[in-house]
Amino acid sequence: MSQILESNIRYYPIKQLKDRGYDVDSLPYSLKILVENTFRNLDNVKITEEDLDAIASWKTGKEFSFLPTRVVLQDYTGIPLLVDLAAMRDEMSKRGEDPLKINPIVQSDLIIDHSVQVDYYGTASSLLLNKKKEFERNVERYKFLKWAQRSFKNLRVFPPGKGIIHQINLEYLSKVVDVKEFRGQLTAYPEIVIGTDSHTPMTNGLGVLSWGVGGLEAEAVMLGEPYTMAVPEVVGVRLVGEIKEGVTPTDIVLYITEKLRKKGVVGKFVEFFGPSLGNLTVPDRATIANMAPEYGATASYFPIDYQTLNYLAATAREYKLVEKYAKAQGIFYESQPKYSEVVTIDLSEVEPAIAGPKNPDERVPLKDLKKLFQEKKDKKKGSLVKDLDVVLTAITSCTNTSNPTVMIGAGILAKKAIQHGIRSKSYVKTSMAPGSPVVVEYLKESGLLPYLEALGFHVVGFGCTTCIGNAGPLPKKIEEDVKSNKLEVYGVISGNRNYEGRINPYLSGVFLASPVLVVAFSLAGRIDIDFFNEPIDYDPNGNPVYLRDIWPTTKEISEYIKLGMNPEFYKAVYSHILEGDENWNNLQVKESELYSWDEKSTYIRMPPWISLDLKLDDVKNARILLLLGDKITTDHISPAGPIDKDSVAGKYLSELGEQDLNTYGARRGDHEVMLRGGFANSKLKNLLVDVQGGFTKHFPDGKVMSVYEASQQYKKEGVPLVIVAGKQYGSGSSRDWAAKVTALLGVKAVLAESFERIHRSNLVAMGVVPIEIPDWKSLGIKGDEIVNVYLKDLKPKSKVKVEFIKQDGSKVEVQGLARVDTNVELEYIKQGGILKYVFNKLIHESQN
Structure with a gap:
């Protein structure tokens, strides 16, 4: 079946499948990669003929399995996962089995990038001070990761300060075509990567x-299980038209995000093609692919072409073998394949824009921005700031900091601003957190870094920072001014997420923008500006300075752009990527098969999943814990930002003597903290109560209490719980804790109009049944009903009966659609979740 590609390297040509009657030539490029994987791994044990037939015949909706080639993790999502593995080892040992049976089989890479916060900014020492603070806060977590690095095979841990997971994945980890020993032969194959961060699709921009x-x-x-999913629809996105002068890659991605979200591509693959495809560089493509979660696509694939090869060469990686393999395998971009449907995007229609104030798909053309605030006639004023001022601007996140075009553009705008004698407003918190140290190298080489620093955009860290909610506090005087005068102030960031309460609790909204516009807003200091007709500021002589006066031209950017694609920079940075700094190297960790749990720890705690009883049964006489509207995000369910001292989790930690409460993200290794943080977002709107935040009503007495307190009261009473919500439930970050906390709170089912893909699968993985029901408002649901859900005869995507019994005894009965989509998912539900399923399987294999 395998054939020689070159010298001693072999490969599995999928064209052989044409002899079996499969029309593989016409398949989308992304599906061809899945076909290769199932074809190569076919053993009729893990991967069966049925799997191959489902994907090679493109039987949309049919279940199939394949074996991902690599797993990437970041520390917020990766630590809970490794804590689970450590707990499994303990349980293995308790049962007299070999604990080393619990070990990653697939190559797994964890990048510590989510823990750095912007406590210090605007000075040359910001980077050093933030890093020092990061280690002070996270020493226990980092010791655990260092233990994991030494204890688990096939696990690489990248120390803090090395960059953002997705940029390291794009610039270094990804090979596009890998070569490893397979069944005794050196074999080439295309990579298929899954990650615990929802923006893992970024490397689709690299093919x-x-x-x-x-x-x-x-x-x-990681433990060797196949990944099972339904064969996806593939929406072809045909790119046409020329990009206008002044339009940035960020503008393009915000335009595409809005278009595809409206089109409806949730749970589908998106694949780009067309006459304008070749005009987009890999960084441009990565910017677009990164935002797949924001327009709902599972993957957003750009086929391998000459832009791919150019980028691999520019970043000091092998590209000749990639070209040879892709052309031999038929996955090198040449012509349009078949698609489920085709959407045309005309790049000439894209104009400068930002997105917000609450969601990434709320695109606002820059020329229309002022109109958003035209009804705001009377502005409240504080002593330092007033309504509609911008008080936070951050160049942050992998979305844009991977792209030299916009980073160099930001530097040029900063240079021109300095030359015109204008500066960032004194009340604006400014920061720059590049996704990779390479960015700093080319900004230094170009001579643009000093200009950014002169405007306050000093490097504050190499990590996710503001985009994940680690913006740090506003300056104390500004925060007090905003609070005491109840001011409506805003943030502008180059990130990919701006959900309510994520960036800073005192901001009324946050807009996503290119790094170039982030700098511009720091100069303007207000959100209600018409950049086309109003001056951004006045120079020292009183002359108006307009955005057009300082905006970087395409020609100016092109003069610097080659610096961003210098292979020597990438070689220098990545030659020591796995080496830690003095802080990391000084962490003393004892090597052992089993982790030494500290019962007093509030960061790393033995999780309860193996002992948790979540087996499938009818849900009888349940109460509604929360009644929610549309687009409840995983941030609403499981916050990642700072822990408020007055919150349930904050009080719990304070009672234990904790001084620095840190963030929910940093404490994901402690289920007791996370349980108390469930649905604790200050912006959550639970329609059972009038107060905003993590509160609900306990029934039948109607007493208002925290979500945590209500769940514990129901638990004492033996009352199961459900959640009722609207459309797009669980949108946002790939956050398994959003599902874990739901299960811990005692929720047996979530009843919603629709679910976002990752959160739906996470709920199933925790033994919680996601069920689609009609709009609860149309059903007359008030939230005080008793609920019955009949699940005993559950089958994949089957109809289930849901009863809402009102206080007067009347009944509303609906047929819900159980979003347990595959037979494998049904097994997860039956066994009480994926962890029990995998653990039981490993125990069985160990005993036989």
Whole structure:
């Protein structure tokens, strides 16, 4: 079946499948990669003929399995996963089995990038001080990771300060075509990467088929389980037209995000093609692919072409073998294949824009921005700031900091601003967190870094920072001014997420923008500006300075762009990527098969999943814990930002003597903290109560209490729980804790109009049944009903009866659609979740 590609390297040509009657030539490029994987791994044990037939015949909706080639993790999602593996080892040992049976089989890479916070900014020492603070806060977590690095095979841990997971994945880890020993022969194959961060699709811009999954699914794959999914529809996006002068890659991605979200591509693959495809560089493509979660696609694939090869060469990686393999295998871009449907995107229609104030798909053309605030006639004023001022601007996140075009553009705008004698407003918190140290190298080489620093955009860290909610506090005087005067102030960031309460609790909204516009807003200091007709500021002589006066031209950017694609920079940075700094190297960790749990720890705690009883049964006489509207995000369910001292989790930690409460993200290794943080987002709107935040009503007494307190009261009473919600439930980050906390709170089923892909699968992985029901408002649901859900005869995607019994005894009965989509998922539900399923399987294999 395998054939020689070159010298001693072999490969599995999928063209052989044409002899079996499969029309593989016409398949989308992304599906060809899945066909290769199932064809190569076919053993009729893990991967069967049925799997191959489902994907090679493109039987949309039919279940099939394959074996991802690599797993990427970041520390917020990766630590809970490794804590689970450590707990499994303990349980193995308790049962008299070999604990080393619990070990990653698939190559797994964890990048510590989510823990750095912007406590210090605007000075040359910001980077050093933030890193020092990061280690002070996270020493216990980092010791655990260092233990894991030494204890588990096939696990690489990248120390803090090395960059953002997705940029390291794009610039270094991804090979596009890998070569490893397979069945005794050196074999070439295309990579398929899954990750525990929803923005894993970023490397689709490099031709690596990749997408985000829940940490629980990733855990199973790491332990050797196939990944099972339904054969997807593939929407072809035909790119036409020329990009206008002044339009940035960020503008393009915000335009595509809006178009595809409206089109409806949730759970589908998106594949780009067309006459304008070749005009987009890999960094441009990565910017677009990164935002797949925001337009709902599972993957957003750019086929391998000459732009792919150019980028591999520019970043000091092998590209000749990639070209040879892709052309031999028929996955090198040449012509349009068949698609489920085709959407045309005309790049000439794209104009400068930002997105917000609450969601990434709320695109606002820059020329229309002022109109958003035209009804705001009377502005409240504080002593330092007023309504509609911008008080936070951050160049952050992998979305844009991977792209030299916009980073160099930001530097040029900063240079021109300095030359015109204008500066960032004194009340604006400014920061720059590049996704990779390479960015700093080319900004230094170009001579643009000093200009960014002169405007306050000093490097504050090499990590996710503001985009994940680690913006740090506003300056104390500004925060007090905003709070005491109840001011409506805003943030502008180059990130990919701006959900309510994520960036800073005192911001009324946050807009996503290119790094170039982020700098511009720091100069303007207000959100209600018409950049086309109003001056951004006045120079020292009183002359108006307009955005057009300082905006970087395409020609100016092109003069610097080659610096961003210098292979020597990439060689220098990545030659020591796995080496830690003095802080990391000084962490003393004892090597052992089993982790030494500290019962007093509030960061790393033995999780309860193996002992948790979540087996499938009818849900009888349940109460509604929360009644929610549309687009409830995983941030609403499981916050990642700072822990408020007055919150349930904050009070719990304070009672234990903790001084620095840190963030929910940093404490994901402690289920007791996370349980108390469930649905604790200050912006959550639970329609059972009038107060905003993590509160609900306990029934039948109607007493208002925290979500945590209500869940514990129901638990004492033996009352099961459900959640009722609207459309797009669980949108946002790939956060397995959003499902874990739901299960811990005692929720047996979530009833919603629709679910976002990753959170739906995470719920299933925790033994919680996601069920689609009609709009609850149309059913007359008030939230005080008793609920029965009949699940005993559950089958994949089957109808289930749901009863809402009102206080007067009347009944509303609906047929819900159980979103347990595959037979494998049904097994997860029956066994109480994916962790129990995998653990029981490993125990069985160990005993036989």
